[in-house]
Amino acid sequence: MKKLLLAVVFLTTTIVSAQKGSVLLGGNVGYSYEKIGESKLENFEFSPKVGYQFADKWTAGVEGSIMNVKTTGLDKTEKYKIGGFVRYSVPLSEIFSVFADLGAGYQSTSLNDAKGMYANLTPALFINMKRGFGLNFSIGGINYDNLDGKNDPRQERLGFDFGKTFNIGVSKNFAL
Template sequence: MKKLLFAVVLLITTIASAQKNSILLGGNVGYASEKLGDSKLENFEFSPRVGYQFAEKCTAGVEGSIMNVKTTGIDKTEKYKIGGFVRYSTPLSQMFSVFADLGAGYQNTSVNNAKGFYASLTPALFINMKNGFGLNFSIGGINYDNLDGKNDPRQENLGFNFGKTLNIGISKNFGL
């Protein structure tokens, strides 16, 4: 079971560089489980994306995220995000491209009904396999989050996680 969950986490699907005037579909699926003594933390996230490549190297679209976090002995937490993204990609050859995604939007969490803003910058590598299918690889990025709840002080987080994460995904380009 742990191997399956690890495979799901690694098989994070994102949209990739594609041809002008094409629709890009993708998203992330992730699961994490951590046990500390008698306490267990489980985290599940689903993050779909839809984009339109309006120029040879530029894509814009919308992204969302639903995250559920369960901790033994504590209520379940749900977190939602909705926003937009832009992508700039540069082909290195017919097979390889590099790209950077810049995303930003609104977020809400069920803990004290906290609301706020998020932003992220993620560089990645795309490998073109065949017929619009490809593999995406990223090893982290820069993330900013802020949340302001009714009974809690404002929380701000700035994360720089290059080399601390590995995302591997598949993507499909749908030409118009």
């Protein structure tokens, strides 16, 4: 199971820096498990993206996320996100490019039927391996989100997590 999950993560993470007129497909798959004493927390997330590169350095598209969180003694929580993103990429050479994704959209969670908005800015590095296949690296970004539930007070979060997270992925560019 762990090998299959690792293969899925490797094949589906992030979107490629591409050429004008191409379609970009990608996303992230993540899993985490935490145990403190008798309490266990399990988290699985799938976040696909689809975009179109409309100019040499600009890509726009849609993104989504489905997350399941299981905590000992509590009901399973499901979280959903749907929104758009825009990417600006700058080639440094034939092999390296840097890019930044700006995403924003709607989110909801099954816990107390909460709904809200999210926004994030994530800089990253793309390494072109061969024929549009490449590796993507990011080390965090800036995140904002809010949630309003039926019986809970409004929640707002602002995060600056450069260096706290590390993502690596494989991507493919599909020319039209």
